Amino acid sequence: MKSLLRIQFNRRKSLVLFLLLFLFGSAGVAFPQSSSSTQEKQRVTIEDGVMRWEPSGEEVSLFGINYYTPYSQTYRGINTVRKDHKKAINEDTYHFARMGMDAFRTHLYEIEITDSLGNLLNNHHLDLHDYTIHKMSERGIKTIVTPTTYYNSGYPRGNVVEPPGFANYISKGGAPRNKEYWPVIQNYLAQLVNHENPYTGMTMIEDPNVIALEIDNEPSHSGYDRTLEFVNSMANHLRESGWDKPIFYNITHGEPEAYLDANIDGITFQWYPGGLYEGREKRSNYFPFVSSYDTPWEGDERYENMAKMVYEFDPADNLNNYALPMMARSFKEHGMQFAAQFAYTAMGIAHANNDWQSHYLNMAYTPGRAVSMMIAGEVFDAVDYKEQFENFPADTTFGDFVMSHHKDLSLMNTEEAFMYSNDTESSPEDEASLRRIAGVGSSPVVTYLGTGAYLLDKLADGVWRLEVMPDAIEIRDPFSGTGFDEPASVIEWNEYQMEIALSDLGDLFTIEGLNIGNERVTTASGGSFTISPGAYLLTRRGENSSEWTASSSFENIRLGEYPAVTENADEPAVWHRPTDQAEAGEALKVAANIAGLKASDTVLLQVKNAAGMNQSIEMEEVSPHRYKSSIPERLMNAGEVRYWIVVDRKNDRFLTFPGDVPSVNWRWEDEYSEKWTTQVVEPGSPITLWDAEADEDDIFQGFSSWGSDANEYEVITEGESDQGEAISISSTQPTEGRHVLGISTYIRDHIEGVTSSMLGFYDQIVVRAKSGYDNPAPMRVLLLDNDGNSYSAPIPVDGTMREHRIPLSSFESDRFMLLPKAYPSVMKIWYETGVEGPVIPQKIEEIQFLIDTSENPDYEGGQRYGFQVEAAWLE
Known part of the structure; x- marks a missing residue:
């Protein structure tokens, strides 16, 4: 029988509540201004590469999201599910506020809001963009605008019925090369920054919440002189059109020397540490990928005197709960002062995750990741500008923060705030001083069985606001490609017991519903009570909380706000x-x-x-x-x-x-x-770690096999093989930069069903492989463990496919490939922890095969080398 851990919501009452919440969410209620929207943060200036607020002189530190409901596939998706776009924006901006976000970066789809000559069109897309900036401003969220992308709007389906904008004939690469296009682009830029937003009554130039502009999203430039001329032409035209705020340009694409010499104020970056669009979730230890954001320009005086912002970042194809805070820390180490995750998944389509397939972040549908994002924002604020830290593995605890791959946890623990993205046994630093709690799962201060996030905010002594999100249940790999009829996650509304151990509330306190339709009134006994999704006022026995009502303001929300997340788990x-x-x-x-x-x-x-x-x-x-x-x-x-x-x-x-x-x-x-x-x-039988035939689709590779005859990758039937298939890779390029002839695959699923005691008897790995050519360097096999350490051993391959037995005791600490490769292409591919062995079979997570020509100083390039590998197993 189904467990009695929970009591399902009465569906008839639930439907009434959903209807009430729909009406409330669409009502256009005026929200309170955030305390960050004050006279102290009116304008950004730049001095010696540091962004500061005028007039206070305080360093800028803004952390938030990208968000795309006004445009392209997100816009179409909202249409498909028949949701009102403005209602979706209302819901999502509320959740941005609850997550503590204070930064919004938007790249516009100019193809949807212009005509062929660059004239701005007052259509639904532009109206929604204006509305989004307005709602962000109401929550105290600052915006950086990227006006040009040169994309069509058909992704991921290819072209749709194309809107009229100039990006139909001006491409990303064609824009800087063809000067006859420049007046069209400049016409658009001038009209955009001088366009009056009907919701704010201000232009972007006038709006203090729009703080900077990045001219181009991921430009495609070649040639120093033409690039410099193009960038300066656009920047100067913006200033002549009245723009007097910082202007940024992307340094990771095209011609960095030209950008460093250009008449701009700052440069922009992105970071996808494990690549993009792999079509499956990456589950191995992610700490080495996010340990440090190193760039090749550090130390260049021009670079150091420019402000720096991160326009996009995400541990893509990944649901872990610890990478986001580590990325935030690395950004501050390297002088970034504005960072925006790409991209928040709009509530109306978050069940399917089919707008930006490689990314998945939503307060309701990815609760652990959402709380991790909250903690990342706190890290970004807490870490000083260019404060330095030790690299991994000494990086899982720093300041008030703890990160864990083994527990899939990020944790913030200060005198006033206690946040955790998964179950934790850690106790608050000072429970009596707490003013804010955010969590998923249970902790010493909150015991809760549900799978949704919950937020507790202290309003006054003995008075707290509790917000409980409904259950989110993952039912498919969200990165594998889903449709609206194939959801990645679903939502259920259920009742659970919750126990809160806060001395400020005591054992006896009342719980009163705040959001529309929520009429629950109950009393806790021993700190324990029954709760269902909603917003609540918790009041200590004997305390008067009558001044706190649903319409009361608290920071940048009203207490009664609670966007409905419709229950959609209709069938098993x-x-x-x-x-x-x-x-x-x-x-x-x-x-x-x-x-x-x-x-x-x-x-x-x-x-x-x-x-x-x-x-x-x-x-x-x-x-x-x-x-x-x-x-x-x-x-x-x-x-x-x-x-x-x-x-x-x-x-x-x-x-x-x-x-x-x-x-x-x-x-x-x-x-x-x-x-x-x-x-x-049977115990003692070989345990397969990797097999070419079964695991071909799970490979990440350290070389490009597209657009070049230098590198070859194929699956072959090897005549000498009992296995049937082998992976064959070869190259004429030496190991240098981001090129290495190697492959990597996650293998934890192969061994996690084998008992630890049985694995302890295995002492050698067997690799069936051969050389494809006269190798310039020996083939190596690397084993990565769940602590992020790597150990390697040589495989003495020759021209015969055979079994090579390698004692685990012979493996030595070595660098390993960070695969999939990070984006942008300036990021490193190698990582090494330097932790000595031995290799412990029970801890193995990943296996890599490679040839590193740097091990052979006689290799001059041009000579084809490679290997073929069929399988690897433990004996």
């Missing part, structure tokens, strides 16, 4: 990652996220082993939406074990996963075509 959905291998004679744990269940549903694990034995096992809900069971020892004999997860709906209806197959009866003899499988191996 199952998300499970199978283990590739497991040990014979040992029970195999099976866990899955399951959403959309009714209280009467039963979840069954249906198992059939290689001998044809089968068993039906009821799965238990061990935490909300997380179900676990074990395949018993008697079914774990050598061979392949097959299994399915079946939802029994008690009305002659079964749903079988994978595949979501409906049936009236569930019968073993039907042998459903989709299934999960695990190879069961």
Whole structure:
């Protein structure tokens, strides 16, 4: 039976509440001004490369997001789900405020708001952009504008019915090369900065919340002289048009020398530490990727005298809860004073994550990541300009912050604030002094079973505001490419027990609903009470809180604000990652996220082993939406074990996963075509780490095989092989810069089902490989562990495909490839922790194969070299 850990919301009452919240969210309520929108932060000036506020002289430190509801695929997506765009903007800007964001960077789609001559069109896109800047300003969020992108608006579908703008014929690369285009671009820039926003009554020039302008999004320039002329022409025209605020240009694309010599005030950067658009989640230790943001221009006087901002950043294709704060720290180390994550996923389409597939951040749908983003903003404010830190691995604790790959956690712990992105046993530094709590999961001050985030803010002694988000359940890899009918995550509204241990509230306090439609009034006993999603006023027994109402202002929100997140888990959905291998004679744990269940549903694990034995096992809900069971020892004999997860709906209806197959009866003899499988191996048998045929699609490579005859990558059938396939790679380019002939793959799924005690007996790795050519340097195999350390050993390959046995004791600490490669291309590809071994099989997360020509000083380039590799396993 479905667990009684929670009580589902009454759906009829829920529908009424949703309708009320929809009306409230669309009402255009005037919000209070943030305290940051004061006379102390009216204008940005730059002195010796440092941005400062006038008139106070305080250093600028702004951290926030990119956001795209007015444009392109996000705009179309909101249309598709039939949501009002302004309501979506209202909801999302509220969540930006709750996350503590104070920066907004927007690159406009000029193709959607101009005609062919660069004249500004007063259409729906421009109106929504004006409205977004207005709503950001109301929340005290400062904006940097990037006017030109030269994109079409069809991504990710290719071209749609194309709007009329000049980007139809002026390309990113063509703009600087063709001077006849410059008057069109300048016409647009002048009209844009002088356009009066009907919601603020100000132009961008006049609006103190629009603080700077970055001329071009990721430019495509070649040639120093023409680039310098183009950049200066645009910057000078902006100033002649009345723009008197800082002007930035992107230094990571094109001609950096020209940008450093140009008549601009600052330069811009981006950072995607593990690349983009890999089509799957990257799950290995991410700390080495975000340890430091090193650029090649540091020390250049021109560079040091320019202000620096990060227009885009994200640990893309990644859901971990610790990388964002580490990136924020690295930015401040290197003098960045404005940083904007790319890109926040709008509430209306966040279930699908199909506008910017490689990025996923939303307060409701990615709660741990959202709290991690909050902590990142606090890191950005807390770290001093160019303050220096030790590199990884000495970087998981600094100041008031803790980051952990093993616990998937970021934590902030100060006298007044306690924030955590996952369960934590850490206690607040000073519980009695706390004024702000934000969390996911449980801690010593808040015990909560739900999967959504919650926020606690102290309003006065004995009076707090509590906000509880509904449950978010991941049901698909959000980076694999989804559609509106194939959600990545779903939302459920449920009731749970919550216990708050705050001396300021005591054991007895009242809980009163604040948001529209929320009429809950209850009293905590021993600090414990039942709660459902919403906004609440918590009042200590004997305290008078009558001055605090739903319309009361607090910082940059009103207490009764609570944008509805519609429950959308209507049918059962199952998300499970199978283990590739497991040990014979040992029970195999099976866990899955399951959403959309009714209280009467039963979840069954249906198992059939290689001998044809089968068993039906009821799965238990061990935490909300997380179900676990074990395949018993008697079914774990050598061979392949097959299994399915079946939802029994008690009305002659079964749903079988994978595949979501409906049936009236569930019968073993039907042998459903989709299934999960695990190879069961006898103790002492080889344990596969990597196989070319099975793992081809999971490879990251350290070289480019497109647009060049120098590098070749192919999957071949090797005649000498028992394995069937091999990966063959070769090159004529030496190892230098970001080029290395190597591949990498995550292998944790191959071994996590094998017991630690069994793995402890394995003492060698076997690699079946050969040289493709006369190698200029030996092939190497690297093993990366879950602490981010790397150890390598040479493989003495020759022209014969054979097995090379390498004792684990022979592996030595070595640098490894950061794959996928970071973007921009100025970022490094190598990393080394210098931590000595030994290699511990239980900790291995990733394997790499490579040839490094720097190990052979006789290699002169031009000579083709390479290797072929079929498989690697432990013995």
